[in-house]
Amino acid sequence: MRIEVNGRCHEQEPRPGQCLRTYLREHGWFGVKKGCDAGDCGACTVHVDGEPVHSCLYPAFRADGRTVTTVEGLASPDGELHPVQRKFLDAQGFQCGFCTAGFLMTTAALTDDQLADLPRAFKGNLCRCTGYRAIEDAVRGVRHVEEPSAGESVGRNLPAPAGPQVVTGTARYTFDVDVPGLLHMKLLRSPHAHARITSIDTSAALRVPGVHAVFTHHDAPERHYSTARHEHPEEDPADTRLLDDTVRHIGQRVAAVVADSEAAAEEGCRRITVVYDIAPAVLDPEEAMRPGAPVVHDKDPSAARISRPQANVVGEAHGEIGDVEAGFAEADAVHEETFRTQRVQHASLETHGAVAWLDEDGRLTVRTSSQTPFLTRRALCALFDLPSERVRVVAGRVGGGFGGKQEMLVEDIVALAVLRLGRPVKLEYTRAEQFHGATTRHPFTVRVKAGARRDGTLTALQLRVVSNTGAYGNHGPAVMFHSVGESTAMYRAPHKKVDAYSVYTHTVPAGAFRGYGLGQVLFAVESALDELARQLCLDPVDFKARNIIGPGEPMLTPGGHEEDLHIASYGFDQCVAVVRRAQAEPGEPPPDGWLVGEGAALAMIATGPPGGHIADARAALLADGGFGLAVGTAEFGNGTTTVHRQIAAGELATTVDRITVRQSDTDVVRHDTGAFASTGTVVAGKATLRAARALADLLLDFAAAHLRVARADCRLADEAVLHPGGRLPLKELYAAARAVGIECAADGHFGGTPRSVAFNSQWFRVAVDPGTGEIRILRSVHAADAGRVMNPMQCRGQVEGGVAQALGATLFENVRLDARGEVETAAFRRYRLPQYADIPRTEVHFTETTDAIGPLGAKSMSESPFNPVAPALANALRDATGIRFTELPLTRDRVWRALDASRRTPRPPVSP
C-alpha cells in the first residue's frame, strides 16, 4: 500500500472498510472535514489523481498507487496560494469555513464549461453559512476585501484574520488536534419514546476487545440540570440527568462506551442489553396539555422550575394590555387564523463533539464545539463539584452554530469519562446523531386575531402560542417569552393579549435557533396583518407602516421582558422605504402561464437577551509594539474576531494586522456569557472598545509622565506616541513601562444592558407554476438596520446567510417524525438543505443609523435577517395565488394541492 498525499508517501495499510477521509485525517491531514460521511455535503472533497471525490465514500485501499491532493496541498510547494485559494480570500467566500476546503477542491478541478454552470458544478457541496453568494463571487474572481492600512478601520471591508488558515486547511476546528492516547466514545440511544429502564447489562460490552468502560445511569451524578446555557441558569428547567433511568424520546442517550477505537465502542454499544418498561408517549403538544395525557416530567415543579408538570407545561406567559375584546369591538375588520411552523435543524456542517483530557496538573481540559465555553465550564463545575480553576474549556474554530451549540450536549458525558478513566476521550456526533440527539428549532402553533379600523388603524392584537419543546425544556420557556416579545411590541395596537405555552412532548428536544422563537410568531403576525389589510382594501405595506412603533415610543408587550429595551436608533422607516422602492421598480416577467406576486414582511429584534449578558476583554501592548486582545466570545463564522480587531484598531490608532486575538478559552479572560443572541458585536465588542480605550489612556498617561510633557499633547499614531518633541515608538514605551513595573494592559467589561433594537424588512417577487406548484423567486430584497455597519462585506454575508437559511426553512426543510416519534430525516439526503441552485441573490440594503447604545453606533445583525423571510414569501405567494398559506414549509406539493383545491372550489380562497 502506497498513497502519495500532497507529495508525501503513506504506506500504512487501511483498516478493512476504512474510507479515505478517516485515513487522511489519521495521517494528520485535518483540512479534510467530516460533514455527513454520506457523500452529501462535500466537506471531505479531495483530488485523487486530479479528480475530485468525496473521500468519505472513497475506499482508502482504492487510493493505493495514486496521488491524493487535499486542501493542504493546493498551494505550490513554496507556499504560493492556488488561484482559487486567493480568490476565496479576496471575496471572503466563507464564514465558519468548515465547508471551504470542499468548495476549494471542487472549484480547483472545474473546467471552463463546468464553471459556466455553477448550480450543477456545486450539486455535491453544501454551505450552511454564506447563502452561496460570496462563494459565487469568489469563483468569479470578484474582490471584496480591502487591505489593512493606516486610518479608520471601522466601516471597511477588512478580511477575517483566520482567512489564510481557512483556505489552506490549517485552521484548527474542534477535532483537528492530535491527542496522544485518545480513547473514543460512542453512545447507545433509546429506541423508545417513553420508557423506564428496569435493567441494563454491560458485561458483554465490557468483554469487547478494546473497550475500557461503559457508563450508565448508575454512574451518573444524581443532579438535574438543563443542557441550555444561559447567564442565569434558573431561566431553564432542571429536568435533565447526565444519564437517566427514564427515556423520554427516541434517541435519548442511554449508555456510553469508551474504547480504543470508534469501531470497538460501537461494538460495545451493540452488546449492551437494556430491559425497558415501555410507557405511553405523547407527541402532540395540544394533546400533551389535555387531562390524562402521559406526563413527561413528573417532578416537583418548584425544584425543577417547571410551570405545571402534570399538564406538561414547562413555561407559560399570560398578559394583557388594555382590553382586547373592546379593541376588536371597535374594529371594522377582524382577521383570525392559525399558523404552524415545523421542526428545523441547525445543520451546522461541524457536528457536536468534544475532546477532553487531564493536563499535566491534572486539570480537566475540554476542547469543544461550543458557543459558550465559560457557561459550559460553570455547568461542569456544578455537576462534578469542581472549583472553576480545575476546569478549562476551550473552543477551537467552531464550524457553525446558529444557536445549536448554546447547549451542553456532549461535554458532560465526556468529562465524566475523563474524570473516571484519567485518559483523554473524544466524542464526535455523527450526522444522524445530530438529528436524533441534538436539538431543533421549536415547532410552533400560533393563533392570531387582529382587528383594525377602516382607516388602517390597528385596534387589537391577540396571540395564543403553543411551542413544542420536546422531551426537555432546554430553552423552552426562554424561546417562548422571546417569541411574544418584539413580535407584539413592534406594532402599537392599544389592546394586546398573549397566552403562550411551552409544552413537553416525547419528541427530540428543541433548543435555541437563530431568531429564538421570534421568527415563528412573526410568520403568523406578518401573514395575518397582510390578510387584514387586504380585507380593508389597503396596501399591506402601507397598513403596517402606519402601525409600526415609532422612534422614542415605549416597547409595549404583554409578554414582559422589555424593561431595558430602547429604540436607541431608528431605521424602520428606511427599511420600509427600501420595500417601497422595490415595489415601484419594474419586475422581470414570469415564465409564460405562471402566476406572479409580491410580498413583504417587517421584523424587529432586541440586540441582546434580557437579564444581562456579560463580556470581558483585555487589551495589552506587546513587547514588539503590537497589541494583544483577549476576548471570551467564540468565533463560528459570525465574524466577531474581524470586528473586534477593527474596533480595537480604531481606539489604538493602529492597523488590524498589528492586533493578535486570543478567544473562546476560559483561561484568557474572567468571564464571557457566550456567542449567542447576536451579542458578538454589541456586547463583546463593547467590552473590547472599553478595554482598548482604557489601554490607549494608560499608554498616553504613562508616555506623558515619562516624557514630562502634557498629556493633551500626546497621541497614538504610527506605532508610536507622538508628542511635541517627536515620537516615542511603542516598543520603547513598552520597555520603559516594564522597567518601572507597569503592565501595559487594560480590561474592559460590558454587562449587556441596556439593549437596543434592530429592524429588518424582506420583499420578494415570486412566480408560481400552477401546473406543479413550483415557486421561483424572481427578486429578493432585504433591508437591515444594523446601526453603524462595522464591516459591510461581513455584515452583508450575515444577512445573505440568514436569508438563505430562512429560505430553506420556508420552502422545504422539515425534520419529520414517524408515528412513534422517531426522526425519519436523519441524513442530508432526506433532510433537504438549500443548495447553491436553490438560493437567489438577495439585494442587501443597510440603513443609515447610529445606535446610542451599541459600540461606535453598531447594532447586531446575526439572527434578525432570518425572521421576515417566511412571512414575506407567504405574502408573495398569497398575492400570486389568492391562497393564504398557513403552514410551513411551502413545499411544491403543498402549493400544488392548494392550487388544485382552489381550482375545484374557486371561491372563497382556501387555507390548506
Ligand code: FES
Ligand atoms: Fe460554509 Fe460555514 S462557511 S458551512
